[in-house]
Amino acid sequence: EQAGAAGIQLEDQEFPKKCGHTPMRRVIPLDDMVRKLEVAVASRRSDDFLIIARTDARTGLGLDEAIKRGKAFKEAGADVVFVESPESEAEMEQICAEIDAPLLVNVVEGGSTPVLSVAEYKRMGYAMAIYPGSxxxxxxxxxxxxxxxxxxxxxxxxxxxxxxxxxxxxxxxxxxxxxxxxxxxxxx
Structure with missing residues (x-):
């Protein structure tokens, strides 16, 4: 924040970091991630500094665990919740229905998540879409x-x-x- 960044993305993936649309990703315990978020929220100097919380739990631990984590991230103070690599439109709609927070979708052509139009993501309930690899x-x-x-x-x-x-x-x-x-x- 002091360096001029407008926000930060914190995630629950274990080190070393891997692409969110590849196998063999593991996540840290939920309590550890919640603590990271609480520290970030308490440390920020401005409410304008955006804190995005990402979970990679969907792939290894399932959709229910990913949603549980997304809810906990919002409760810990995250401004935006990012559930990485849902595998169907039905999963995406369930994420949007169950997590009461601004949501981010990561669009990776050829990845796990369905590639749709921005209008369709909005209709589902996503607040933003990123296209990091396009x-x-x-x-x-x-x-x-x-x-x-x-x-x-x-x-x-x-x-x-x-x-x-x-x-x-x-x-x-x-x-x-x-x-x-x-x-x-x-x-x-």
Whole structure:
């Protein structure tokens, strides 16, 4: 918070952290997670600082345990509850019906949770949806397409994936500031 962060996500997954849509995740005892949340709530300096509480209990311990934890997280003071990787729309609707808190859904294309429209998530009762991997998956598909084209034809010309203009992309990445610095300070 002091560093300027607007919020924090605390979770009950054991170390080392794993992706929420992979197997073999384990969670810490519920009492330990509740204590973490209580410390975070007591330590925050502003009510505007968002505390998101995530449980990974669904995969290893079942939906009932995940819902139980979500309720306990809200009671401990979490602003948003995040039950990771529900496996069906029915499970998602049950989470929304049973946990009286703003809820977050993690959308992972190809993961455990059904990929729906934002409108459908809202209808179910979710307050927010995050798409942490969508950009990376798009990049991965584009890389595969363009490099397959180069491998097959010897050129990137005609690839099904549009390529960004190099100079525009460089400017978006902030290279103009680097170039200006070099112009000012580099030896000729």
């Amino acid at each position: 950009g990376f998956l798009a990049i991965g598909a584009a890389l595969q397409t363009v490099y397959s084209q180069i491998l097959e034809t010897g050129s990137s010309i005609g690839a099904d994936t549009p390529l960004a203009n190099f100079m525009e992309f460089s400017k978006r990445m902030g290279f103009e500031a680097v170039w200006d610095f070099e112009k000012k300070w580099a030896d000729d």
